[in-house]
Amino acid sequence: MDRIVFLTVDGLSRGAVYAAMALALVLIWRGARIVNFAQGAMAVAAAYAGHSVTAATGSFWLGFLAALAAGLALGWLVERLVMRHVGHDRPLNAVIVALGLVLLITAVLGIVYGNEFRPAPPAFDRTAGFAGLSPYDIFVFLSVAVTVGALAVLFTRTKAGLRLRASAFAPEVSRLLGVNVGGMLLLGWVLAAGVGALAGMLIIPTEFGLHPNAMDRSFVVAFTAAVVGGLDSPLGAVIGGLAVGLVLSFVGGYLGDQVTPLAIIVLLLAVLLIRPDGLFAARAARRI
Amino acid sequence: MKRYLWTIGFGVALFGLTCLLPSFQNYQLATVAAYLCATAGLTVLTGQCGQLSLGHGALMATGAYTVALMQSAFENLPLSLVAGVLVTVLAGAVIGVAAARLRGPYLAGVTLAVAVVVPGIATMFHDVLGGDQGLTFYLAPPPFGYDFPFERWQAWIALTAALLTMLLLGNLAASRYGRAFRAVRDDEIAAQLSGIHVARTQVLAFVVSAAGAGLGGGVLAVLALSVSPGAFSLTLSLFLVMAIVVGGLGSLAGAVWGAFLLVALPDLTARVTEVVPLSPALAQRLEGNLPLAVFGITLVVVMLAAPGGIQGLISSALTAKRGR
Amino acid sequence: MTAPLLEIQTITAGYGAAPVLHEITLSVPPRTIVAVLGANGAGKTTLLRTVSGLLRPTSGAVRLAEEDLARVPVEHRVRRGMAHVPEGRGVVAELTVDENLRLGGLFRTDRRDARRALAEVYTLFEPLARRRGHAGHQLSGGERQMLAIGRALVGRPRLLLLDEPSLGLAPRVTAQLMGLLARLRDDTGLAVLLVEQNVRSALSVADRGVVMSLGRVVREADAALLRDDDALRHAYLGF
Ligand SMILES: Nc1ncnc2c1ncn2[C@@H]1O[C@H](COP(=O)(O)OP(=O)(O)OP(=O)(O)O)[C@@H](O)[C@H]1O
Numbered sequence: 146m147d148r149i150v151f152l153t154v155d156g157l158s159r160g161a162v163y164a165a166m167a168l169a170l171v172l173i174w175r176g177a178r179i180v181n182f183a184q185g186a187m188a189v190a191a192a193y194a195g196h197s198v199t200a201a202t203g204s205f206w207l208g209f210l211a212a213l214a215a216g217l218a219l220g221w222l223v224e225r226l227v228m229r230h231v232g233h234d235r236p237l238n239a240v241i242v243a244l245g246l247v248l249l250i251t252a253v254l255g256i257v258y259g260n261e262f263r264p265a266p267p268a269f270d271r272t273a274g275f276a277g278l279s280p281y282d283i284f285v286f287l288s289v290a291v292t293v294g295a296l297a298v299l300f301t302r303t304k305a306g307l308r309l310r311a312s313a314f315a316p317e318v319s320r321l322l323g324v325n326v327g328g329m330l331l332l333g334w335v336l337a338a339g340v341g342a343l344a345g346m347l348i349i350p351t352e353f354g355l356h357p358n359a360m361d362r363s364f365v366v367a368f369t370a371a372v373v374g375g376l377d378s379p380l381g382a383v384i385g386g387l388a389v390g391l392v393l394s395f396v397g398g399y400l401g402d403q404v405t406p407l408a409i410i411v412l413l414l415a416v417l418l419i420r421p422d423g424l425f426a427a428r429a430a431r432r433i
Numbered sequence: 434m435k436r437y438l439w440t441i442g443f444g445v446a447l448f449g450l451t452c453l454l455p456s457f458q459n460y461q462l463a464t465v466a467a468y469l470c471a472t473a474g475l476t477v478l479t480g481q482c483g484q485l486s487l488g489h490g491a492l493m494a495t496g497a498y499t500v501a502l503m504q505s506a507f508e509n510l511p512l513s514l515v516a517g518v519l520v521t522v523l524a525g526a527v528i529g530v531a532a533a534r535l536r537g538p539y540l541a542g543v544t545l546a547v548a549v550v551v552p553g554i555a556t557m558f559h560d561v562l563g564g565d566q567g568l569t570f571y572l573a574p575p576p577f578g579y580d581f582p583f584e585r586w587q588a589w590i591a592l593t594a595a596l597l598t599m600l601l602l603g604n605l606a607a608s609r610y611g612r613a614f615r616a617v618r619d620d621e622i623a624a625q626l627s628g629i630h631v632a633r634t635q636v637l638a639f640v641v642s643a644a645g646a647g648l649g650g651g652v653l654a655v656l657a658l659s660v661s662p663g664a665f666s667l668t669l670s671l672f673l674v675m676a677i678v679v680g681g682l683g684s685l686a687g688a689v690w691g692a693f694l695l696v697a698l699p700d701l702t703a704r705v706t707e708v709v710p711l712s713p714a715l716a717q718r719l720e721g722n723l724p725l726a727v728f729g730i731t732l733v734v735v736m737l738a739a740p741g742g743i744q745g746l747i748s749s750a751l752t753a754k755r756g757r
Numbered sequence: 758m759t760a761p762l763l764e765i766q767t768i769t770a771g772y773g774a775a776p777v778l779h780e781i782t783l784s785v786p787p788r789t790i791v792a793v794l795g796a797n798g799a800g801k802t803t804l805l806r807t808v809s810g811l812l813r814p815t816s817g818a819v820r821l822a823e824e825d826l827a828r829v830p831v832e833h834r835v836r837r838g839m840a841h842v843p844e845g846r847g848v849v850a851e852l853t854v855d856e857n858l859r860l861g862g863l864f865r866t867d868r869r870d871a872r873r874a875l876a877e878v879y880t881l882f883e884p885l886a887r888r889r890g891h892a893g894h895q896l897s898g899g900e901r902q903m904l905a906i907g908r909a910l911v912g913r914p915r916l917l918l919l920d921e922p923s924l925g926l927a928p929r930v931t932a933q934l935m936g937l938l939a940r941l942r943d944d945t946g947l948a949v950l951l952v953e954q955n956v957r958s959a960l961s962v963a964d965r966g967v968v969m970s971l972g973r974v975v976r977e978a979d980a981a982l983l984r985d986d987d988a989l990r991h992a993y994l995g996f
């Protein structure tokens with residue numbers, strides 16, 4: 146019984162982080178029709194920046210904020226300097242460019258910080274307390290919930306949100322109506338990179354520590370989560386993240402940790418082959 | 434016919450070249466040849482058939498581990514290499530069947546998952562595959578006696594594999610299968626309407642390119658006389674993509690450029706860092722990472738500035754010249 | 758004669774190497790409806806896209822109230838009083854009716870008037886008011902057309918560019934639409950550049966008509982004259 150509770154809580158807690166990362170993927174996909182394969186690397190870069198600030202100031206929280214700021218800034222840079230200029234003649238172009246960024250970011254981090262694991266201590270105690278929840282789990286749930294809530298309000302209740310959605314769905318019409326579509330694209334990248342950085346800060350302390358490739362595996366899981374939910378659906382991303390977190394937690398708990406990597410592939414393939422649009426995709430709308 | 438003559442000509446020239454080069458250069462030449470098997474295969478898949486695979490590093494690992502296991506068991510090199518290709522073809526067929534139903538970023542994501550996850554399998558089956566340490570094996574000395582340089586022998590093996598790959602893939606590209614690949618890449622629906630079985634064509638492309646990757650991985654193992662998961666990380670897969678993009682998507686000549694760059698760029702960066710006085714710690718960090726950074730920048734810049742790659746630039750320069 | 762609101766001066770434009778529009782010159786005074794007629798592929802849509810800036814002319818100039826628009830990006834033209842209702846899919850299918858309409862007024866700084874304009878559109882187009890919360894893709898063709906035009910009106914334009922608004926509408930609804938345009942012209946001084954296949958109804962409200970063929974203006978005259986010009990109708994408009 147205890148074990149089930151533990152695995153559930155752990156799965157949901159990781160799942161919440163995957164949900165945030167998946168949400169970041171969905172944000173960019175909806176706006177730019179690009180799967181940002183560099184998102185994991187960008188998040189690691191942001192985490193290293195936070196690490197440096199913490200080392201310099203001695204304050205964990207300053208470092209945490211710095212990582213978020215670095216994430217936002219990186220999103221801005223990547224969109225302005227690179228993604229904006231990618232040709233749209235082939236859908237592969239953006240993927241390949243993102244992979245180039247992965248190589249570049251990983252290499253620069255390796256040069257600046259070295260390729261050893263650096264300890265990344267969690268902000269709160271990770272030992273389980275009431276209902277199997279550790280203080281760190283609560284921190285994770287709150288952070289993700291606040292982020293998701295804020296994004297939901299932004300997108301559905303504000304003018305900027307209306308502009309963001311309109312320019313994602315119908316860029317040309319939006320321009321005719323006075324929406325700065327390029328600016329909205331940039332805003333989408335910045336927001337997504339910020340959310341990605343938050344996810345990185347939350348998940349890295351629960352794994353082996355800081356390393357240029359620390360997010361490779363998590364990125365694949367988050368991609369799976371986004372696909373489970375349907376790349377077009379923010380709500381689907383959140384549910385997909387939680388579901389994938391749970392599944393992997395139980396697979397790891399009952400079949401052994403070594404099996405989880407295979408479970409990821411099986412899950413991803415199963416979803417793609419059975420329901421390629423994801424389980425929660427808003428159908429029809431686009432197809433008229 | 435012309436293609437066979439070219440291949441033989443190239444082969445003679447290259448084998449002659451190995452007799453002139455010192456060991457280390459022969460080893461580098463052999464590495465280029467090994468990579469070429471893989472990049473040529475990936476060129477068929479991505480450049481000609483339009484499917485991106487980020488998992489070819491994992492397929493190379495499949496070939497390499499098979500060769501290592503077979504060598505340890507039978508010590509028969511041709512048999513080991515053939516087995517390496519066959520096992521990889523099998524793995525490629527499995528991925529290919531799934532891949533034929535996937536498009537664009539979805540396919541990229543699945544193959545990325547393969548690339549990220551597969552190295553972990555070595556740890557999963559630690560007893561057979563040797564975990565993080567990997568496996569080492571033995572290669573019989575060249576049949577020409579003990580004073581024949583071993584690296585030259587390795588270069589001959591690798592060059593034979595590469596020439597064979599290029600010849601077969603060149604023939605394939607010129608055949609009706611090659612035309613079907615390009616038709617599917619350019620417009621799936623039009624291809625279907627003209628009677629091409631799209632899914633079957635895509636699986637075929639995947640299988641063919643897996644064969645190239647398996648052979649390349651096997652030869653790479655023969656060069657190192659060992660295999661380990663670290664050598665087949667996600668980075669290798671990304672390198673292969675970089676190589677074919679920079680070389681020029683779609684043309685086998687571009688694959689040659691790409692394979693050459695994979696060996697030449699790290700060598701070049703190593704030389705540059707040797708010249709510049711650096712602290713040992715920084716020098717060590719630069720050694721592994723600088724080539725990565727250069728590859729990354731190259732990839733981004735090429736995609737933004739010259740999506741046709743090196744071969745594209747050369748062809749347009751040639752046509753411009755002829756036009757004058 | 759009043760100074761024209763929109764002036765199109767010898768513009769040449771196209772999508773690739775070969776131009777689609779050849780040195781088109783035409784102007785729209787305020788409080789005037791100019792109908793642009795022509796067969797399929799004549800370049801009518803291309804003309805509107807060039808005016809609203811979606812397409813850059815290779816030569817020539819577009820002026821709105823004597824300002825050259827060459828350096829004004831698309832998204833700023835609406836602020837200068839130009840509204841373009843594009844051919845076919847102008848409605849954002851994923852957004853609700855209300856969101857679509859609000860989108861039309863987002864650029865405005867006078868928020869109070871933007872709200873008033875929104876309310877006016879709802880009274881103008883009754884069916885929209887009843888479907889405020891419906892998504893764009895749930896509307897009928899006619900309702901979509903109303904939504905697209907209503908959304909343009911929320912911006913209180915001086916110049917309306919309409920691309921085949923009657924497409925898919927019942928004759929009675931088309932007649933109502935034309936009546937509405939005439940009323941807006943008379944009441945608010947709106948200028949309209951109206952692209953239509955439906956020649957009869959376009960000429961019924963238009964003040965002037967322009968006939969295009971193969972990217973050129975082949976005839977420009979008072980609408981009444983065009984209505985009665987049988988030779989022209991046979992040659993270019995096919996009825
Ligand atoms: N996006 C495009 N790319 C290339 N050529 C185009 C494009 N859009 C239109 N054309 C060409 O430009 C010419 C004019 O097209 P346009 O859409 O302006 O015609 P139209 O008068 O609006 O026709 P219709 O009454 O059918 O809407 C046509 O020959 C068409 O083939």
Ligand SMILES: [Mg+2]
Binds near residue numbers: 801803844920
């Ligand atoms: Mg048209």
